[in-house]
Amino acid sequence: xxxxxxxxxxxxxxxxxxxxxxxxxxxxxxxxxxxxxxxxxxxxxxxxxxxxxxxxxxxxxxxxxxxxxxxxxxxxxxxxxxxxxxxxxxxxxxxxxxxxxxxxxxxxxxxxxxxxxxxxxxxxxxxxxxxxxxxxxxxxxxxxxxxxxxxxxxxxxxxxxxxxxxxxxxxxxxxxxxxxxxxxxxxxxxxxxxxxxxxxxxxxxxxxxxxxxxxxxxxxxxxxxxxxxxxxxxxxxxxxxxxxxxxxxxxxxxxxxxxxxxxxxxxxxxxxxxxxxxxxxxxxxxxxxxxxxxxxxxxxxxxxxxxx
Amino acid sequence: xxxxxxxxxxxxxxxxxxxxxxxxxxxxxxxxxxxxxxxxxxxxxxxxxxxxxxxxxxxxxxxxxxxxxxxxxxxxxxxxxxxxxxxxxxxxxxxxxxxxxxxxxxxxxxxxxxxxxxxxxxxxxxxxxxxxxxxxxxxxxxxxxxxxxxxxxxxxxxxxxxxxxxxxxxxxxxxxxxxxxxxxxxxxxxxxxxxxxxxxxxxxxxxxxxxxxxxxxxxxxxxxxxxxxxxxxxxxxxxxxxxxxxxxxxxxxxxxxxxxxxxxxxxxxxxxxxxxxxxxxxxxxxxxxxxxxxxxxxxxxxxxxxxx
Numbered sequence: 001x002x003x004x005x006x007x008x009x010x011x012x013x014x015x016x017x018x019x020x021x022x023x024x025x026x027x028x029x030x031x032x033x034x035x036x037x038x039x040x041x042x043x044x045x046x047x048x049x050x051x052x053x054x055x056x057x058x059x060x061x062x063x064x065x066x067x068x069x070x071x072x073x074x075x076x077x078x079x080x081x082x083x084x085x086x087x088x089x090x091x092x093x094x095x096x097x098x099x100x101x102x103x104x105x106x107x108x109x110x111x112x113x114x115x116x117x118x119x120x121x122x123x124x125x126x127x128x129x130x131x132x133x134x135x136x137x138x139x140x141x142x143x144x145x146x147x148x149x150x151x152x153x154x155x156x157x158x159x160x161x162x163x164x165x166x167x168x169x170x171x172x173x174x175x176x177x178x179x180x181x182x183x184x185x186x187x188x189x190x191x192x193x194x195x196x197x198x199x200x201x202x203x204x205x206x207x208x209x210x211x212x213x214x215x216x217x218x219x220x221x222x223x224x225x226x227x228x229x230x231x232x233x234x235x236x237x238x239x240x241x242x243x244x245x246x247x248x249x250x251x252x253x254x255x256x257x258x259x260x261x262x263x264x265x266x267x268x269x270x271x272x273x274x275x276x277x278x279x280x281x282x283x284x285x286x287x288x289x290x291x292x293x294x295x296x297x298x299x300x301x302x303x304x305x306x307x308x
Numbered sequence: 309x310x311x312x313x314x315x316x317x318x319x320x321x322x323x324x325x326x327x328x329x330x331x332x333x334x335x336x337x338x339x340x341x342x343x344x345x346x347x348x349x350x351x352x353x354x355x356x357x358x359x360x361x362x363x364x365x366x367x368x369x370x371x372x373x374x375x376x377x378x379x380x381x382x383x384x385x386x387x388x389x390x391x392x393x394x395x396x397x398x399x400x401x402x403x404x405x406x407x408x409x410x411x412x413x414x415x416x417x418x419x420x421x422x423x424x425x426x427x428x429x430x431x432x433x434x435x436x437x438x439x440x441x442x443x444x445x446x447x448x449x450x451x452x453x454x455x456x457x458x459x460x461x462x463x464x465x466x467x468x469x470x471x472x473x474x475x476x477x478x479x480x481x482x483x484x485x486x487x488x489x490x491x492x493x494x495x496x497x498x499x500x501x502x503x504x505x506x507x508x509x510x511x512x513x514x515x516x517x518x519x520x521x522x523x524x525x526x527x528x529x530x531x532x533x534x535x536x537x538x539x540x541x542x543x544x545x546x547x548x549x550x551x552x553x554x555x556x557x558x559x560x561x562x563x564x565x566x567x568x569x570x571x572x573x574x575x576x577x578x579x580x581x582x583x584x585x586x587x588x589x590x591x592x593x594x595x596x597x598x599x600x601x602x603x604x605x606x607x608x609x610x611x612x613x614x615x616x
Contacts, residue, residue: 030607037605259600266610267592268580274614275579284575292567297345299338302574306582 004035007134010073012107015134019109022126025269033126039133041255043075044242047141047154049182050163055189058225059163059234060142064106066235072138073105075131077124079143107131122265125156125258154182155261158254159241161185161234164203166195183218185237191222191230216244280305312343315442318381320415323442327417330434333577341434347441349563351383352550355449355462357490358471363497366533367471367542368450369408374543376413380446383439384416385432387451415439430573433464433566462490463569466562467549469493469542472511474503491526493545499530499538524552588613 006014021029050056057078064074100106111123124141131139141157154160162183186203188196203220211217219237223230245251276284287301296304314322329337358364365386372382408414419431432449439447449465462468470491494511496504511528519525527545531538553559584592595609604612 034605034607037607038602041602256600259606260596263592263596263599263606263609266606267583267613270610270614271579271583272576275575284571288568288571291571292564294346294349297342298567298571298574299342299345301571302578305575306578 001032001035004032007036007130008039010104010135012104015107015130016109018130019111019127022123022130023111029126033129036129036133040129041132043128043132043136044138044159044238045128045132045141045157046138046238047143047157047160048163049143049160050165050187050189054163054165055225056142056163059187059189059223059231060140061100062223062225062228062231063140063235063238064100066231067138068103068105070235073136074107075128075134075136075139076106076108077127077131077139077141078108078110079120079124079141107134107136121156121261122269125262125265128156156258158245158251159184159238161187161238163187163189164199165190166193166199184216184241185234186218186220187230187234188220188222189225191224196222215248216241216250275306309340309343312340315344315438316347318412318443320412323415323438324417326438327419327435330431330438331419337434341437344437344441348437349440351436351440351444352446352467352546353436353440353449353465354446354546355451355465355468356471357451357468358473358495358497362471362473363533364450364471367495367497367531367539368448370531370533370536370539371448371543371546372408372414374539375446376411378543381413381444382415383436383442383444383447384414385435385439385447385449386416386418387428387432387449415442415444429464429569430577433570433573436464464566466553466559467492467546469495469546471495471497472507473498474501474507492524492549493542494526494528495538495542496528496530497533499532504530523556524549524558583614 003014003018007018018029018032021032048056048060060076060078064076067074100108109127111120111127128139128141160182162185164186165188183206186207188199188203200220200222203218207218207220219233219240221230221233221237223234225231242251245254283305287296287305290296291298291301311322311326315326326337326340329340356364356368368384368386372384375382408416417435419428419435436447436449468490470493472494473496491514494515496507496511508528508530511526515526515528527541527548529538529541529545531542533539550559553562591613595604595613598604599606599609
């Protein structure tokens, strides 16, 4: 396939088209991914999350530039929770990368969370496969932390980074308590605000706790992404974490988990597509009518639909 | 079934047990819901969302008390995005309702977003069915606004309320832009903070815009939930919106949409349960091994799994 050949040579336009296919779940997507699969498995996938407003985007920009200086190629997938409704990505995301967009070694893409049969995790995994096959050394997946569909994204990454900032309210603290379980690296951004020491201390406590259960102790870094402060330390930790994963055998384990999740999502999507096609669709509508008229209940109707 | 009889008499302990069955997706859940279905369809379902920290919980408390004064029974389902990781609900949510918990006309439940085959929307719909059947006049579903699985919740409600507060950053603004499309009522909470007028004006613009497409123009209310200011105006709007839905025929339409969504989710969950059971499960593991060894790709393997 011409598009695949172009992608394997690193053609960004081919990548854009293939990821659109993935997003739209058109027929070609599965076809292409099937061909690409054997070229995947060579990229370091990094997830970055945190509450809105902590400066994730700025940090991703800084990290990308730092990795570029080291000669690494970087793919970025930004998950945008709003676009279920708007059908578009956050404008800022699209604008902010214009400078990096002209760099041949960077590819950035915002993805909406709407309309994916297999959920956003499936679309993200597949976009990552495209960037992996095209030769990106790292893929950064950026996401807002809340929500089930988002949390599945953590199954898709090797290294997860949680970004916080000082002085957020109670609800954020509670969200954090949940999210903390997934951070391999903690970053306190906006490190010039009051309350940094307190937050760093809290995160270090969590890191200590995690170190009792695993060999990797999550480092805590303070950054000011808008001024490029602290970026290099985060880059070093990302490299260290990859080293740890490979040495400890954890890398292979995460790859297997990633693959299991991916396979499950593909099977589910295919199953649902088959189940709602053709005659079933008419039968579905007929049963729906009976449910609305309270002649039956949805549980009995579902069994009836699937019996045939 | 004894549990069903007790529920229909308004027994809160029976409700708690049934909702746990729903959450754990145990065998009994479908059995019970099947019996309950004919007793549902009498409750006004209200969705409340907004970014973390705007004071949704406080507002829900105030609204609940106000409806209680009017002699209405109120069920509350709080969706908690953290518990994918912690397995528990936000502590504050559990504590805060202790006062209302002793009131026979109030039932409150936090639900985690983890592990539901049909997603949180399915579990929420089913919990709402339990509260509906037990005779609650209103059910309030409280959720953080972001994420695909959360947005599906909007298909499950009659009246949606978006809560904002003044002075949040750009990313919140962008989130808002997406979420706005779903608000039937807008609330600016923490109405004593700077920037209220600006936010009210923005929301009124959106309301004007929506009024061009539909007969209902979303009202914009300013509240200070911690001081119980503005609560009554929100209550009036909730009642007005129900009146509008019923008069315009929109109520029936939303009920049908709700039912369609619910039926679809039940069919999907049942389908997936069947698909991964028994022999298929062995075959799945075998194919997964081949994928990991790169002997095949997950797309081809999925087709092979479902062919048999």
